[in-house]
Amino acid sequence: MTEIQTFTIGGDLEVGRFGYGAMRITGPGIWGPPQNEAAARELLKHVVQSGVTLIDTADSYGPEVSEKLIAEALHPYPDDLVIATKGGLTRSGPGQWERNCRPDRLKRCCEDSLRRLQLERIDIYQLHAVDPKVPLEDSIGALAELHDEGKIRHVGVCNVSVEELDRARQVVEIVSVQNRYNLADRHSEDVLAVCERDGLGFLPWFPLATGDLARPGGSLDAIARKYGASPAQVALAWLLHHSHVTLPIPGTSSIEHFDENLQAVELELDEEDIATLEEAAARA
């Protein structure tokens, strides 16, 4: 089994620094069931058998489909498996995502996730987005109440700025942040710096996006060839190297891609290649 380095979230949840993003086990547009539900359950079992101890999902993936498949494939869960789910988005069709982070709705969503995942307590419950129609303090306040009631072990946030993260942390302890972040998109560098300073887990979503860097003959492509690796593996290895608090959660619907991505934890890029990658990314 591949050895995966660990990180402790919230002082008591040890997870491998290579998770699985369960957004891609649905139909197109993250809507409805996947074409082959049995294959999706097989993939989830394979993920856990490969040593992954962190699975990221959300009530809105499908909606409901991803959480249901996780329970069908993996319940009763291994003791060391951490499921991080989210609430705060609603769906009206394929590719459509709307925000609704009213406190009463978040509480209902959490109850529904508990039931679907067949859990008494969710290890990490994340606010999926900040709803401009609802004060952030009210949304996070609902999660704080769920925490006090023992329904949530830890609270995380997604898609926040440094200022929003600070405001959320005034209300309740926040253990993790999930923002879009990858080699080619480093807008959340400032949020990552706060996580690094304070020991919060940082789950970069869309971790495999490499933009033009991976085009044939591009710098990522050249470095990947040098290591006999794929561009996806180099993108993940860079994320793991860049900060000790990053917890990549690459998404895939394929066992083959999952196995390829997992090998990134064993890929060590030398400092010169990392500098080359970062310079190319800054220019792109």
Ligand SMILES: NC(=O)c1ccc[n+]([C@@H]2O[C@H](COP(=O)([O-])OP(=O)(O)OC[C@H]3O[C@@H](n4cnc5c(N)ncnc54)[C@H](OP(=O)(O)O)[C@@H]3O)[C@@H](O)[C@H]2O)c1
């Ligand atoms: N908090 C948020 O707002 C938010 C938003 C988006 C995502 N997320 C979370 O973050 C996770 C990761 O994000 P993501 O799924 O958008 O992006 P990603 O992991 O960067 O990319 C997933 C895409 O890349 C493909 N892929 C995966 N491995 C590959 C490989 N080795 N070679 C070629 N293609 C490969 C997948 O297709 P195949 O299925 O064909 O492999 C899929 O289309 C999600 O699963 C979800 O849990 C969170």
